[in-house]
Amino acid sequence: MRAVFFESFGQRPRVADLPSPTAPSGGVVIDVEATGLCRSDWHAWAGHDDSVALPHVPGHELVGRIAQVGAGVREWRRGQRVTTPFVCGCGRCEQCRSGNAQVCPNQTQPGFTHFGSWAEQVVIHAADHNLVAVPEDLPAEAVVGLGCRFATAFRGLHHRARLQRGETAAVVGCGGVGLSTIMIARALGARTVAVDVADGALDLARRFGADDTVNAAGLAPQEVADAIVAAAGRRPAVTVEALGREETMNAALLAAAPLGRHVQIGLFAHPPVTAMPRVIGQEIAVFGSHGMPAADYPELVDLVASGALRPADLVTRTIGLDEVPEALVELGERTRPGMTLIRP
Known part of the structure; x- marks a missing residue:
């Protein structure tokens, strides 16, 4: 798969061909339809997040379709269109059981704890607890921001x-x-x-x-x-x-x-x-406020589907993977108004 990749903090990223991921037990692989450029991605690249190990692929806001389903996943199947919170709970701990997966002590975060969504594919762990169904009629522009900034x-x-x-x-x-x-x-x-x-x-x-x-x-x-x-x-x-x-x-x-x-x-x-x-x-x-558990997403998705909240209006630029390295470096120098959408 093609992905935006860096091997040292602060080093200009490059687009590389990397091995395609395999769905872990309890998890899925998602074909990325679109992903977002967020200041949190810049913090990860700059070395401000202790959870990031090198080498690394950033990206944590996404929408896409399930391409592979790992052993033990009960609620999801190939082809479903989904998004996910950027903080994914383990689904087993006290915090997850109480509905607060966003502060799970065993959390995973695509683009931070493991390779993220600035790629053609991304892994999401504990899929039954972290995936959110996305209506087919909602454009990617209306969904990507729900993974982080809107949630x-x-x-x-x-x-x-x-x-x-x-x-x-x-x-x-x-x-x-x-x-x-x-x-x-x-x-x-x-x-x-x-x-x-x-x-x-x-x-x-x-x-x-x-x-x-x-x-x-x-x-x-x-x-x-x-x-x-x-x-x-x-x-x-x-x-x-x-x-x-x-x-x-x-x-x-x-x-x-x-x-x-x-x-x-x-x-x-x-x-x-x-x-x-x-x-x-x-x-x-x-x-x-650091994300939102998947269980609380239906209220937000309904607000978008009703037209009362229009995240797509926030998208002011759409780029491909080849343009992402420059956009990430630029983010440390100035903030562009609106939201940048990436289509791998």
Whole structure:
């Protein structure tokens, strides 16, 4: 199979011909229809994730068809169209049995713990616990983002922060996951303020439902927080940091309402210094969101199928495998608005 491949962290990847995988016991091999380019992939390539072993094939957002079924798989067959959360649970531990596979201590992650979906085929372990059926009439553009950015945003807003209709949410960082968060907040009936340093990203945020925007270029965290409050006319009940930078996280925390809820989605390259005095003094709840278990996907898929949530609108570029190495390197230098779809 053809795949995007690297042998050392930070080294420019290349497209290589690699041996095709075999379905493991309990798992499947999927023919990849489409996959996504995500900042988490850049973190894996840069060496920021301890679970990544070399050599490596990245990629963790995908849709495709089952090509091989391993021994012991009961619920799935060849030819079915599926997606999967990027965090796959073992299906046996206490966390998986309680419906929280996203924090399974024995989790696997395509593109992190094993070769990922920037390839013509990818392996998914514990298939009966981790695959999600995909309607035939949903285009790949509407499905790929559900594996990571939309699922993480949906869980963060709906399951963790319990965002309510009519509340205000501020989203700091309008890359792929930030724009996904804005789209979901709108679908849930909330008012949103979008924050970024790029006018193009803010234009997309308005297009996807942001009621107000703040250009934070050159502003200190407290100034960004003040601008959020001014734009919204109130302190937001929920804040979301979707970039993974200390200054943007603190801007969100400084803006949050007393007793507010902060959702941290952005991954950090290094441990941040946090505005903890405000967290303590204003009793702000801080939630992490790192994927969503497959068992919770039907609600999200139904939202997409109904048209209330339109992930396909987020796709602004489609590329092939040969273009991926350049796109990955570029991701460390600048963030393109919207989402890049890869068709192997």
